[in-house]
Structures are given as structure tokens and as C-alpha cells.
Amino acid sequence: MLLQSIRPNVVQAIRAYRVEDLQQAAAESGQHFLYAHLADAASKQEVIERIAAAFLFPEHFGKNLDALYDCMTDLVHKSGPQPGFVVVLEHLPDNAKFDRESREQLLDVFREAADYWSDRRVQFRCFYSCQYPAQEAGIWESRTLETTAPLEKPLPKSAANKAGGNPNFGLNMPLMSSAFDTTAWLSAA
Structure with missing residues (x-):
């Protein structure tokens, strides 16, 4: 099983894994699979809004990093025992409105969520990929x-x-x- 070979409670680049394989592994192990495709998001606010929509957060979601953390941790924890999480954030943007600092702030929220679930002995794995300017221009594949x-x-x-x-x-x-x-x-x- 794929998830047995991946350390639990980690946030890492998706590199060697395919989204479909991670989704199947989450299903086989009975864990939640949360997926957000973020290539069209242009700003930090849009990234957070797309994650909220993809993860089906409640309408009262505050649309900021603190609210994201609360929805990924406490809100879910209050709903009962959890089987584990496989989270995929695909194509995080890299532009002036969502720069590397914004990306690290977002990933820090998921790192803190991983720590939160680790303390409760629940597996939480987050994988991400980044979209680079060359990739947006179609140069990535032909490089x-x-x-x-x-x-x-x-x-x-x-x-x-x-x-x-x-x-x-x-x-x-x-x-x-x-x-x-x-x-x-x-x-x-």
C-alpha cells in the first residue's frame, strides 16, 4: 500500500506521486481525500477561497489562514474520530499576488494541521505542487x-x-x- 511507504503527518512536494495513486491509496485505507486544483487562482485570497470550496468548508468560513487552520483541525475534530487525511494542493501559483512567502505561509498552516493531527494520533499527509511562470507560458513541457x-x-x-x-x-x-x-x-x- 502506497501510504505505508510515506511518513505520516508530513507536508511535502508531490514529486514522485500521482494524484490518482494518492486518491486510490486514501480510498483503500479509508482516509479522507481532499483535493484542490489552484492553477487559476491569482491571489492569496483566491487560493484560500478555492481550497474552501474544494474542501466543502462551511459558509461561515472566514477566508483567511487562521480560519483555514480552524477548519482543517478543530472543526473536523469536533465532528468525531477521524480515519486520516490525504490532502493534495495542485499547482500552487507563483506570481506577484501569491509569491513564495505567501506559499510558505499557506504550507505552514498545513504543517501546523499535520502537527495537530499527529498529537491526536491521526495520519495527515499533505502533498503540493507549484506552478512556475515558465509552466504558465507552456514552456515547462518543452524545456x-x-x-x-x-x-x-x-x-x-x-x-x-x-x-x-x-x-x-x-x-x-x-x-x-x-x-x-x-x-x-x-x-x-
């Missing part, structure tokens, strides 16, 4: 791996001493699109 051009001349030895090692180390290594993409490393070998 290829490229190696950086070698330096024409090595850096001076004084730079090596300041950096604590070889100043040219790693400069000719190809960029990886993900930690699981070993194609670039194998072709460089």
Missing part, C-alpha cells in the same frame, strides 16, 4: 536539459581559497529538471 558552457579560463586561486575548494567544480554539470531525472547525469558520464 530541454542543457549544459552550461565551460569557462574560458579558470577562476583565480584566491577565489578558490575564499570558496574553500575548487572554484570550477560543478560548473560544467548539466542542469536537472528534477531530483529523479538521471538522464542528464548518465549522458554526461
Whole structure:
């Protein structure tokens, strides 16, 4: 079973998992599956509103991070024993109105919810993916791996001493699109 291989009470990037597999694993283990697709949200307020709509929060939901935490924890806890949660936040935006700081604030709410449920011995796993500007422009799928051009001349030895090692180390290594993409490393070998 997939969930047995994933540490409980965690908030992590979805990377190696497919939404469908997580949904099936939640169903097989009898846990709640909560899913929000957030690609169309442009601001922090819209992200919170879409999560509230997707998770079927009550109409009196305050539409802020504190209210989100309350709905993910205390409100649900008061309704009785819980079997566990698998939460997926897909395509968190990355723009001026929902920047990385806003994303971390949102994820902190889910981290705190994970701690809350951990204290009550209920499994809570939250997975998220982020939408990047290149992805919005359709460049994400067509992006290829490229190696950086070698330096024409090595850096001076004084730079090596300041950096604590070889100043040219790693400069000719190809960029990886993900930690699981070993194609670039194998072709460089």
C-alpha cells in the first residue's frame, strides 16, 4: 500500500506521486481525500477561497489562514474520530499576488494541521505542487536539459581559497529538471 511507504503527518512536494495513486491509496485505507486544483487562482485570497470550496468548508468560513487552520483541525475534530487525511494542493501559483512567502505561509498552516493531527494520533499527509511562470507560458513541457558552457579560463586561486575548494567544480554539470531525472547525469558520464 502506497501510504505505508510515506511518513505520516508530513507536508511535502508531490514529486514522485500521482494524484490518482494518492486518491486510490486514501480510498483503500479509508482516509479522507481532499483535493484542490489552484492553477487559476491569482491571489492569496483566491487560493484560500478555492481550497474552501474544494474542501466543502462551511459558509461561515472566514477566508483567511487562521480560519483555514480552524477548519482543517478543530472543526473536523469536533465532528468525531477521524480515519486520516490525504490532502493534495495542485499547482500552487507563483506570481506577484501569491509569491513564495505567501506559499510558505499557506504550507505552514498545513504543517501546523499535520502537527495537530499527529498529537491526536491521526495520519495527515499533505502533498503540493507549484506552478512556475515558465509552466504558465507552456514552456515547462518543452524545456530541454542543457549544459552550461565551460569557462574560458579558470577562476583565480584566491577565489578558490575564499570558496574553500575548487572554484570550477560543478560548473560544467548539466542542469536537472528534477531530483529523479538521471538522464542528464548518465549522458554526461
